[in-house]
Amino acid sequence: MSDAIITVEDLTMGWGEVNLLEKASFEVERGEVFAILGGSGCGKSTLLRYLTGLDEPKGGSIYIEGVGKPTLEVGRPAYGVMFQSGALFGSMTVGENVAVALNEWTDLPHDAVDAIVRAKLRLVGLQGFEHHTPAEISGGMKKRAAIARAMALEPSLLFLDEPSAGLDPVSAVELDELILTMSDGLGLTVVIVTHELQSIFKIAKRCIMLDKKTKSIIARGDPRELRDKSDDPRVHNFFNRTTEST
């Protein structure tokens, strides 16, 4: 029996007359790094918005920890989210960004919150940066700070939207290692939207690939196996960076 932390059934997503995905179903298992792949504009980030409850799907169901339809703003969140831009609050310092959810959802005294903030920033390699504002740190550091913020309440599930986009190769590899460390060491389930192939092969245990033309999931499984064994030219082209006719 599978131990699914996320179950998606017959999901249809889009807006107005336009559908990006129709009747798609998949599961994310507890403790795995799960990648959502596909070409630009196929709806990867939109799917992430549905999974996190930011937008309402046109049809179908999403269950997180067995509970239907993720609801926001009604209590302590069950998961953390890192947005593509980091989305750190510009009016706060890095430390305050991490402390926001702790102050809101716990009764911890100020010094305990500070200790947790420092520990989270240490975890992502940003020790000593708690008093810097987001404008004073680099793009890679912003993403790390955003992960620390998403991790503040010890979630068991983390959503990451294109974490390595726009990073230099070394920072991207460091971020991959951080995600692996968190997943292996903390037993965290990570759902990641990306098209960085190196990153996918390194960290993702399973993946799904969305296709804009057919509005469906055209591949699912271990990304390394899909790269080596898939007969589907669309999947082959994606994983092997080729443009052979489909």
Place this chain on the structure above:
Amino acid sequence: MSATPKREPAFQVEIEEAGGPLIEVRLTGTLTFLDASSLWSQVRARISPKMKEEVRFDLSNVTSIDGGTMALLVQTKWDLQEEGGRCEFTGATGHVQKILELYEGDAKLNKRPKQKPVSIIAQIGQGTYDALIELQLVFAFLGRMLLALIGVIRRPKTGNWREIAPLMNRTGADAVPIVLLINFLIGFVMAFQSAVQLKQFGANIFVADLVGLSISRELGPLMTAIIVCGRSGAAFAAELGTMKVSEEVDALRTMGFGPWRYLVFPRMFALFLVMPVLTLLADLVGILGGLLVGLLSLDLTVVAYLNETRNALHMWDIFQGLIKCGVFGLAIGLVACQQGLATSGGAEGVGRRTTAAVVTSLFALILLDAGFTMLFYVLHL
């Protein structure tokens, strides 16, 4: 300033019209973007999209060409084809052929669907639809805000109260100099204008009554609200709009707190608290502006002017101004936050919503002011 010296084009265009159904355009030399304007005018002077003859561009003597000039030649070909004419490129080799292929000069014309002009009826329909969608957004905002307000009233600890003091500093303390200056000048100008008339009747002293009453009942709250709208309303809309487009509002939502109790309520509450204080200051300096005119041009004494003002004003005159400005503060905060959170589409969207926030707030202020005036009149207050 010296003008850029005019350069000779590095190409030649020869157009051969045999008199038959074929026109041959022979291009020679190097075609670079620096000569694009000259090429375009020379070719277009002779080759009209409406012409019926077949046009052939001979590129065999072109030694070099860049993308910009190729784009112009290809566009000429497509314009001819769109009108039903025939056109082709010949003689291209090597680098020229590669650029020709890159710019699809050898491809068939993909006819672009012509956009039909939108009729006035359709424009009115679209405008009405957009207005209804906007109205729906406003009602959705108010509904969600009401739910959040009930939540905060039931659990006051969930309110973002810490934000209120810095917001009051930004919207109140920082606005004091401009509020003082504008309202002093308003009192000053109003006293001057009225003094000219009242002097004729020997009623100089009544300038104090006029200035005191109009400032405390009407102009003090209204001018203060307009200043706050321009400063803080615009700032709130731009701030929240930027947070919305940079996903900061989404980040807040995924952390379990909605923008209403975290962003909207502190702003509205801060404005509600600072507006009466600013209005009291506005009333005071407005009266001082009138006093200055009384001293300088009406031969009144300080004591006489202030005594007349005290006799003319009742507590209710000041109090009704404070009621108005409290409501004005809430309205400015509400409109600015609603517009800010409705932002989409990047920097341009932020600008559009900021403008809309100021315009809508001003409109709302005038409407509310008229409503209060009618209400107080009907209630004989």
